[in-house]
Amino acid sequence: MTAAHDNSGQHKILVIDDEAAIRRFLHSALSSEEFSLHEAESGHGGLSAATAFRPDVILLDLGLPDMDGIDVIRRIREWSDVPIIVLSVREREDDKVAALDAGADDYLTKPFGVGELLARIRAALRRSLKHADEPVFRSGELVVDLTMRHVFAYGIEIQLTPTEYDLLRLFITHAGRVLTHSQILKHIWGVAYQDQSQVLRVTISNLRKKIERDPARPKHITTEPGVGYRLRIQD
Amino acid sequence: MKSFSEATGYLYSLFLVAVATIVCEFIRPYLVPTNMVMIYQLAVVIAAVKLGLRPAIATAFSGVLAFDFFFVPPRLTFSVADKEYLVTFSGFIVIGVIISSLVAKVREQSQEQARLSRLAEQARILQAQENLERALLNSISHDLRTPLVSIKGAISALREEGDHLSSHARRELMETAYDESERLNRFVGNLLDMTRIEAGAMRLKIEPCDIQELVGCALDAMEPRLGDRKILVDLPPGLTLVPLDMVLMNQVLVNLLDNANKYASDKSPIEIRASADEGRLCIRVSDHGPGVPEPELARLFDKFYRIAVPERVGGTGLGLSICKGFVEAHGGKISARNRDTGGLTIEIQLPLEVGKEET
Numbered sequence: 048m049t050a051a052h053d054n055s056g057q058h059k060i061l062v063i064d065d066e067a068a069i070r071r072f073l074h075s076a077l078s079s080e081e082f083s084l085h086e087a088e089s090g091h092g093g094l095s096a097a098t099a100f101r102p103d104v105i106l107l108d109l110g111l112p113d114m115d116g117i118d119v120i121r122r123i124r125e126w127s128d129v130p131i132i133v134l135s136v137r138e139r140e141d142d143k144v145a146a147l148d149a150g151a152d153d154y155l156t157k158p159f160g161v162g163e164l165l166a167r168i169r170a171a172l173r174r175s176l177k178h179a180d181e182p183v184f185r186s187g188e189l190v191v192d193l194t195m196r197h198v199f200a201y202g203i204e205i206q207l208t209p210t211e212y213d214l215l216r217l218f219i220t221h222a223g224r225v226l227t228h229s230q231i232l233k234h235i236w237g238v239a240y241q242d243q244s245q246v247l248r249v250t251i252s253n254l255r256k257k258i259e260r261d262p263a264r265p266k267h268i269t270t271e272p273g274v275g276y277r278l279r280i281q282d
Numbered sequence: 283m284k285s286f287s288e289a290t291g292y293l294y295s296l297f298l299v300a301v302a303t304i305v306c307e308f309i310r311p312y313l314v315p316t317n318m319v320m321i322y323q324l325a326v327v328i329a330a331v332k333l334g335l336r337p338a339i340a341t342a343f344s345g346v347l348a349f350d351f352f353f354v355p356p357r358l359t360f361s362v363a364d365k366e367y368l369v370t371f372s373g374f375i376v377i378g379v380i381i382s383s384l385v386a387k388v389r390e391q392s393q394e395q396a397r398l399s400r401l402a403e404q405a406r407i408l409q410a411q412e413n414l415e416r417a418l419l420n421s422i423s424h425d426l427r428t429p430l431v432s433i434k435g436a437i438s439a440l441r442e443e444g445d446h447l448s449s450h451a452r453r454e455l456m457e458t459a460y461d462e463s464e465r466l467n468r469f470v471g472n473l474l475d476m477t478r479i480e481a482g483a484m485r486l487k488i489e490p491c492d493i494q495e496l497v498g499c500a501l502d503a504m505e506p507r508l509g510d511r512k513i514l515v516d517l518p519p520g521l522t523l524v525p526l527d528m529v530l531m532n533q534v535l536v537n538l539l540d541n542a543n544k545y546a547s548d549k550s551p552i553e554i555r556a557s558a559d560e561g562r563l564c565i566r567v568s569d570h571g572p573g574v575p576e577p578e579l580a581r582l583f584d585k586f587y588r589i590a591v592p593e594r595v596g597g598t599g600l601g602l603s604i605c606k607g608f609v610e611a612h613g614g615k616i617s618a619r620n621r622d623t624g625g626l627t628i629e630i631q632l633p634l635e636v637g638k639e640e641t
Contacts, residue, residue: 138474140529158467245490245523252492263498263515270499273487273529 057083058172061102063093063119064134065112073106076161082168090114097123104171105131107151109142117142117149124150130171134159140273147227147274154225154274170223170280184219187281189258189267191219200258210235211254218268218278227275251276291337298325299344303352315353316367319374322349326378330385338385342378346371418585421599425469429462436462472600475533476585479607486530486611490523493556493563499528500535508543512551521556524563526632530608537601538567538628546571546625561634568627573620582618605630 060082062073070086077084085100087093090111097105105123109116120131133146133154143154152171155164184191190199196212198205207215213235217226232240232247240246255262269277302325306318322345330338347360350371355363362368436459440452447455478484494517501513535554542552550570557564574582583606585599605628609616614632621627 137471138478158463248490248492248495248523252494255494263494263517264501264513265498269502270495270528272499272532 057081058103059083059085059100060168061085061087061093061096061100061105063087063090063105063111064108065089090119093119094122097127097129102129104168105129106134107131108134109146117145120146120149120151130174132167132171143274144227147225148229152224166223174224184222186267191215193219198258201260205257207257210250214250214254222278223280225271225275225277231276291333292340294333295329295337295341296344298329298341299348301325302345303348306353310353316370318349318353319370323374323377327381327385330382335382335386338382339379342375342382346374422473426466429466432462433459472604475604476600479604484611486527488525488527491526491528493517493521493524496528496531496535497554499532500539503536504539504543507540511543514551514553516553516555518557521558524634526612530611534605534608534630537605541601542567542569542571545569558634563632563634565630566627568621568625570625573624573626574618576620579618583616
């Protein structure tokens with residue numbers, strides 16, 4: 048993506064949601080020097096707005112009146128890589144997974160706070176802007192030197208198995224964003240392992256024992272129940 | 283209430299007379315015919331009790347005819363040699379009719395009484411249901427409205443008087459609105475969980491789960507509410523993957539932690555322990571709170587049950603009954619007991635082989 052934002056330096060956000068009250072709240076919360084907002088109230092309206100407006104991030108409500116949100120994601124993915132953040136309610140974990148597997152980048156559970164929303168938007172932008180990958184990743188007490196394959200936690204160098212390292216690196220390249228079980232399994236173990244979630248859980252558990260201060264209360268790799276995992280970015 | 287049609291009643295009365303006649307035939311060698319009337323009278327009483335007034339009277343008349351025909355000499359004719367039998371006949375008929383009408387009256391009365399008590403019972407059940415529904419509705423509307431009152435109040439103060447308020451007051455109002463909206467959201471979540479349980483429409487997604495991960499997840503969700511309360515986690519090292527629905531069991535643990543956090547004194551720790559034996563996984567969440575009076579322990583998991591507690595504890599009375607619903611959906615059990623050292627322990631037992639049956 049070459050023109051990630053226009054001359055004013057603002058990132059363009061497209062909101063696709065049929066609830067006027069939610070669009071109104073997002074409009075006030077996001078209209079600032081950093082973002083400019085465009086709104087659509089239906090799936091079809093959203094699809095044409097995505098073509099005309101060329102947003103940097105799309106916020107998509109899954110419960111649209113005219114078409115299935117998952118279809119909106121698929122249609123956009125036919126021609127664009129623009130980050131899509133899905134808005135959904137707590138009880139619909141399966142919908143979230145389906146949206147993520149269809150190509151959405153992340154999700155927010157309604158109701159959400161502005162802090163969470165901004166964190167998701169920034170994580171999504173970070174991916175699409177393709178910052179020249181930093182050779183060293185830092186988050187809180189976790190430091191990973193991606194060129195030398197060195198991992199430090201709490202000032203101590205940690206020895207990881209090749210699989211654990213690959214998994215950690217996958218999280219780092221998607222820092223701040225959720226990854227579904229099947230996305231991780233496909234990426235690290237291959238398509239044949241897509242349903243072998245035990246393998247993933249055991250590896251996550253081992254990785255946590257090595258990089259988390261208290262593996263029972265992980266601060267780096269957090270679990271999103273029923274959906275997947277997320278590497279949280281700390282200051 | 284009539285259990286037979288009229289015609290069936292008369293058929294049964296003929297049958298009773300036939301039976302009485304056969305009995306009389308057997309005892310004929312030992313009795314004078316006059317005493318046989320007793321057997322026919324018995325048939326009339328049975329008819330009165332079982333069949334009603336008119337079949338009973340029919341029994342009396344056909345009984346007289348049968349008695350005359352079969353037993354009064356000359357036998358097998360309707361003629362009567364000894365005219366004294368005519369007195370027996372009329373006595374039999376009169377007594378039969380009197381008995382029939384008396385029994386019929388008693389029957390009618392008892393039927394009426396049964397009907398009345400049935401009606402009373404129905405009314406009582408209806409009343410109880412209405413009371414329960416009213417209590418639920420009161421409870422729900424109270425829990426929905428209380429946070430809304432604070433939110434609307436705080437927001438309207440900011441909207442209308444915002445310019446005149448100190449920055450501290452504005453901050454307070456915003457915090458109030460925010461906290462109360464969180465509470466409202468939790469309550470709506472609880473109501474939805476409860477509805478899912480009541481509708482029996484729960485589809486479990488059983489997957490092998492890491493217990494440590496489950497506990498970590500629940501603690502993460504509770505973090506803003508736990509503040510700096512100490513949580514002691516004790517999981518045996520051998521415990522690895524357990525088949526369960528991560529989303530539901532996470533909610534169970536969150537509710538248990540929330541409960542312990544609400545009722546236990548501020549600084550006391552909450553303990554989470556797990557163990558596996560005899561094909562069962564056991565998770566215990568214990569606090570150092572006031573516990574629950576023994577007689578009330580059993581009601582702890584009832585819908586909308588709240589123990590009498592200080593005002594500051596604003597529970598919805600749904601958390602633990604949701605836990606019960608979710609645990610039972612796993613084929614497990616949940617129970618509560620007071621600790622010897624003070625405080626409450628809630629114990630969940632889950633079968634470890636559940637994953638093999640469900641996919």
